[in-house]
Amino acid sequence: MTEKTNESLIGGTADRRAVLKGAAGFGAAALAAAGPLATLSMPATARAASSNAQFRADLVKVPGVGKGSPTDADWQKVGEMCLGPTKANVQPGEFKGVELTFMGLNNQNLHNFLFRGFLKPWEAYTGATIKWIDLAQADYNPRLQQAIATKTVDFDIIEMGAPFEGDVCGKGLASPMPDWVKQQIEVDDLVNYLKPPVGTWEGKTYRVNIDGDCHSWNYRTDYFKDAKLAAAWKAEGHTGDWAPPKTWQQVNEITKFLKGKKINGQDAYGYLDPAKGWGGFGFYFLEDRATSYVKVPGDKAWLFDPDNMKPLVNNPGWVRAIQDAIDCLPSEPADQLNADPGTTGFQQFLAGTGSMLSWWGDIGQMANTSDSSVIGTTIGFDINPGSDTLYNRKTGKWETPAGGINFAPNMAYLGWGVYVMARADADPKKSKAAWSAAAHLGGKDISLWTVMYPSGFQAHRNSHFQIDEWVAAGYDKGYISGYLGSLDKSYNHPNSAIEPRIPGIFQYYSVAEDELAKIYAGKATAQQGADAIAAAWEKITDTIGRDTQLKLYRASLGM
C-alpha cells in the first residue's frame, strides 16, 4: 500500500488525505529522530498528518480488537470521534426541528443498531431527530418493493444494496448526491469497482458506500500442509502438487479426491456447494463457478445479452458450471442438498467441515475472532478460482484463456450503501439533514472502524488496505494481509464480474434457485434446468417490461 501512496503522489492525483498520509510517515520519522521538541518545528501539513494517523489509531482502539464485542457506548464514542467532517459542513443546531425516518436492517444486532449509536452524537450536534424502521433481512425486500409499488415511501434515508438501485434510482425515488457530500465522504478513496457506474444512475450519483462485497476464496491451510494427503494425492496419480486450487476444475478434482479420506481423525471434505436456496442469495454461488467460464475479458455482459435481454444462463458455459456442481455434490457432505449458504459458511466451514469455500468477507472476519469458529488461523485466502477453458458468447465457441486461466471474481451484491430518498428534497433543510446523516455514516474514518469490527460491512476503500492500521488495532499481520489481499485482488481485478443492477434482480435469482434445487436433486439435467431457468427469466423480463429492463441493464453496465 505504501507503493500505492507513492505512486499516487508522484502521479499528481493524490487527494488531501493521500498527501497527509504520505506525510505521516515522514512526520513520524522526524518525531522519532528529533524528539518532542521537533513537533513545534514540524510543517503544518506534517503535524496534521501525524494527528490524523494518531486519530485513526486511537479510533480503532475503541474498544480494541480482542477485547470483546463493541457496545452501544462504543458506537456512540466512535460517532462522536468522527463528527469532524460534519462540523465542517453543518452549524450546531442547524437541523433543529427536522425529523428523519431511517429504514435499515437489524440483522444479528448490527446495521441499524450501529447506526443508532453513530448518529446519536450527530443528532445532539445538529438538532435533528431520527425515527427508525428496523427490518429483518427477509422482510427487507418485500417491504421496500411494497413501498415502491404502492407509492408509500415513508422513509427519508435507506440502507440499501446496489442491486436494488434499478428499483429505486431507476424510478426516480432517490435524491442525487450533492457535491459537498462527495467531498465530505471522499469518494475518490473507494475501491475501483464501487466507483461509477455502481452507485450512479443515468450519470447521477446516489449512493454513500458503507460496504464492499465480493466472493473470495477461503481454504484450510492444514489440509494442504497434510503430509498424508499429499502422499495420497501423488499415489493416486493426480497432476501437480498437493496445493490449493487455482481453477474450478482443480476444485472438483480435489473434492473428489478427499471423499472418504480423513484429516485429524475426521472425515475430510473439499468444496462446499450451497445446494439449497437462500431467498435468491444462493444463486451467487453458482455464479462463482460460472463467471470463470462465461465472463470474457472485455465483455461486460455475462448474465443477459445486452442486445435483447435474452438470458445467457443456458449457454454452454453456464451449463458446464451447473454440471460441475452436479458432479461435485456426491463428494460433499451427505446433507449438502439441504445446505444453504448460511449453513456452508457458519455450520460447516467455520465449524470445521470442508476445506474450500467461496463466500463474502464475513468468513475471514470471523474465522479467528468468533467463538463459533473452530478453524482459527488455519485458513488461507485468495481470489476465487478461474477456469482453464472459456466460453465466448459472441463467437459461440470454447476458447483457451490468455495466460491459461480465466479468473473472473464475482462482485456479489456490491455491498450496502446509504441513500437519501427524493421525498426529503421537498424541504431543503430536511434534504441537507438527510445527506449529512448519510455522509456521517459513510465517512472515511468511521468506515475504518466498521470494517475492523463486527458490523456486517467489509473493506471497501483503498485506505482500508493499510495493513499497519489493522496490525496496530490487534490483528495478526500474516492473517490480515492474506485476507485483505484476497479482497483487494478481487475488487481490482480487470475481469471482475459486476452484477447488473436491474429491477427485480432477486426475482431472477429466486426462480433460478428453485430450478437449481430440482437439478441438484436429480430431477432435471443441467441443460434442462438451465433452459427452464432461461424460460422463467424471459417471463420475468416480459412481465416487468423488456424494453425498460434492457435499457436499465445496459445503463447499469455502463453501456
Added chain:
Amino acid sequence: MTDVMPDVGPVVDDQPIGIAMHGVSPERRRAGRWLVWLATLGLAAIVLAQILFVSGVTAFGFANWRPIVYAWLVWSVVIAAGQVIVRGERGQRALFILPAVLFTVAMVIFPTLSGFYIAFTDWNLSQLEGRHFNGLDNLRSLFQDAYFWNALGNMVYYVLAVLGQYTIAFGLALLLNADIHGRKFFRVAFLMPFMLSPVAVSWMIGKSIMEFRFGPAAQVARFLGWDSPSFFTTPMIARAAVMAMDGWVSIPFVMVLLLAGLQALPGEVMEAAKVDGASPWQAFWKIVFPLTLPVSVTALILRIIFELKLADIVITVTDGGPGGATDTISSFIFREYRERSNVGYGTMLAQFYFIIIIVFVTLLLSLAARVMKRYS
C-alpha cells in the same frame, strides 16, 4: 308489548309502528334517509374521484387511499346513526350487528373481491408501470406450473399423514383418560408442543436436534448404524421428517379434543359393557369409537384444514427441498410473493387454492355426514 298490539294502527316494514317505529316522526325518517343518501353519495363521489385520479383521467385526488378509509369509517357511522334515526328502536337493535357486518365487508368481503381482481392482473412489484389486467394468463400459467402441481401432490401426502396423527392422538387421549399416575402432569406435558410456535419447533428440532453433524437425533441414528443420517436430502425421508415435526406440534391439539370427547362419555355405558363381558378392544371398537365419532370428525376436519395451510416448518427447514419434495402450496405461494414480488400470479395461486379447499372440505363434510349417519 303484546298488550299494545291491537292499537298500533298502520304497519311499516312489516312491523307495527307502535313497537318498532315508536316515537319516530315522518320528518325524522325523511331527514334520516337524506342523511344516509348524502353520506352514500359523498362516499361514492370520493371513491370515484380517487379512481379517476389514479387512472390519470383527472388531475385532482389524494396522494394515497387512506382518505377513502376515513370516508368509509364516516359513512359507517352515518349509516349506523341513520338506522336509529329512521327506524327508532329497530335501528338500535340493528346496531348490535351492523358494526360486525361493516367490519366483515371491509376486512373480508372487500379484500376477497379485490383479491379476485388482482388475480387477473400481471402485477409484479418491480414493474415501472404498475399492474395490468391480463385476463386468464395467470390461470393458464397455473395449469402449466409444475411447481404448483408438485406442491399439490405433496399436499395429498401431508393430508394423509393427518390420519396417522389422529391415531397417535387417540392413543394418547385414551392413555390420559385412564387412571394412571401423574395424569395431570402428562396432560400438561403432552400439550406443551402445541403451545410452541412451529417456527421455533423448526429450529429446535429440524435445525438442531436433526442437524446432520451435531444433532442428537443424527448421533443416535449413527449409533444405530445409519452412516449418513441426513434427514432432509432424500425425498421420502425429508417428507416424513416434516410430517413428524408437524405431527409433534399438532397431535396435542387433536388429543385434547378427543380427550374432551372421552371424558364426556356416559360412565354407565362403559359399566354396562364391562358387566356384559366386553373385552377392552370390543369396548373401544363398539362403544368408545362410535360415541366419540362426532368429536373425531370435528378434530379431523379441523386438522385437515390446518394441514392444507402447512408452510412455516417447510419454509424454515427445507425451503421445499430436496427438489420440491417437501414443498407445500403455501410455501410456494410464499416464495412467489416474498422473493419474487409476483403479486398477481401469487394471488391467483392463493385464490385457486382457496376454491380447491372449499370444494375439498365440502366433500369431506358430506362424506363425514354419511359416515356419521351410518354409525348412528
